[in-house]
Amino acid sequence: MSEGLFEKLKENVLQGRMEKEDEGIEEGYEGQPGVKELTEEALEKGISTADILEAINEGMLSVGEKFEKGEYFIPDMLAASEAVGAAMEVLEPQMIKEKEQSKGKVIMATVEGDIHDIGKNLVTIMLKGAGYQVKDLGTSVSSDRIIEEVEKEKPQVVGFSALLDTTMAEMGKNIEALKEKGLRDDVKVIIGGAPTSDPFAEKIGADGYGKDAFAAVELVKKLLA
Ligand code: B12
Incomplete structure (x- = not known):
């Protein structure tokens, strides 16, 4: 995945932003694409769901670290996991197509x-x-x-x-x-x-x-x- 898109996805998970209209945990994000739009863009560019999931997971890992350090609180964790949920809705139909033969x-x-x-x-x-x-x-x-x-x-x-x-x-x-x-x-x-x-x-x-x-x-x- 292009480095820019990877970083943006990770950053927006960390900001708990589902879509464009959402504010971030920090200021200055409103109006920029959120996790949903970035996931759609990545799929349109032919990026694999595995690469997209890797960016999302890295974002979620950083969320966990910030929570452990006391920099993030419960509402921040919830916003981030909701943003991940929005990405999953976009990814799931593609994942079903890619993995017609499920592993179990x-x-x-x-x-x-x-x-x-x-x-x-x-x-x-x-x-x-x-x-x-x-x-x-x-x-x-x-x-x-x-x-x-x-x-x-x-x-x-x-x-x-x-x-x-x-x-x-x-x-x-x-x-x-x-x-x-x-x-x-x-x-x-x-x-x-x-x-x-x-x-x-x-x-x-x-x-x-x-x-x-x-x-x-x-x-x-x-x-x-
Ligand atoms: C967020 C949170 C909440 C949120 C939950 C929101 C939600 N949608 O989940 C809210 C505010 C609703 C909440 C409510 C309560 N909470 Co609470 N909560 C937490 C908190 C802060 C974080 C938990 C969390 O999400 N961790 C992050 C995730 C990523 O980690 P995780 O869940 O451990 O999951 C990872 C692994 O464990 C593992 N894993 C998890 N499940 C599975 C399953 C399988 C099969 C496998 C293989 C692996 C695996 O993989 C995950 C990803 O890496 C913890 C404190 C803490 N620091 O952990 C307290 C905590 C769990 N809560 C606690 C309590 C007491 C409550 C309440 C009873 C409070 C109250 N008095 O009302 C209620 C309970 C309501 C209920 N009936 O369940 C206590 C539990 C104490 C205890 N040991 O029993 C804790 C530890 C806080 C504390 N220190 O007192 N809580």
């Missing part, structure tokens, strides 16, 4: 009682970018819904996200529910989110834990190899 199907869900979805959305974006077909069930998803979707969609992998100490136990409950329905052997279960860990994954009988979106992709690759 994944279902993602934030567990019941938990509405944190920024991390789950990043994992979803990265998995889609890596060529997997992903159905995102959203937040506060019940065991019943998960069972229903696993029966219907027959994914190879199901991923659970939890950010609260009080909701991480839902992951174990979901695994038990899969066992009860005789579905556990048909699907790999991966987990993630700040309070979870490798030992926790082992304890509840999940197939793996990923510390971030990059690790999630590696984990799915490994489990489906």
Whole structure:
């Protein structure tokens, strides 16, 4: 991708700007193309979705770093992830065309009682970018819904996200529910989110834990190899 467009995409993710009319986190951006228009421009120029996703991911990584340093706050994180969502809407039809042969199907869900979805959305974006077909069930998803979707969609992998100490136990409950329905052997279960860990994954009988979106992709690759 041209260096200029790559930098602009990254910068506008960092500014949390979906489209032209949006203000940025800093001043002086209004009227300039936002993430949506820049993604459209990149596709028109024949730039691959993989290269576009790389720019977006770099932007999101910088957002995470600024958040950790205390330079960014929750509304900034939300604006950035909404800007990424706008890019994904533009990219998805093209990604489906490029990857007609999907590498496998994944279902993602934030567990019941938990509405944190920024991390789950990043994992979803990265998995889609890596060529997997992903159905995102959203937040506060019940065991019943998960069972229903696993029966219907027959994914190879199901991923659970939890950010609260009080909701991480839902992951174990979901695994038990899969066992009860005789579905556990048909699907790999991966987990993630700040309070979870490798030992926790082992304890509840999940197939793996990923510390971030990059690790999630590696984990799915490994489990489906
Ligand atoms: C943003 C945020 C919110 C937003 C959520 C907005 C949204 N749409 O997600 C709002 C304001 C709504 C919110 C609400 C609450 N929050 Co909150 N929130 C946060 C905050 C600041 C950031 C979380 C985040 O987005 N991180 C960035 C993402 C990119 O990281 P991540 O989620 O960890 O995801 C990465 C990895 O974990 C991994 N990953 C994630 N999921 C998965 C899944 C799989 C399968 C894999 C492989 C990997 C993976 O990959 C991701 C990408 O790299 C954290 C504090 C913090 N510094 O983390 C508190 C925090 C999580 N919240 C907390 C609390 C207590 C709450 C509330 C209960 C507050 C309240 N009293 O109302 C409510 C809960 C509401 C509910 N029922 O869920 C506590 C949790 C404490 C605990 N350990 O239980 C924290 C830690 C803050 C604190 N220090 O007290 N919150």
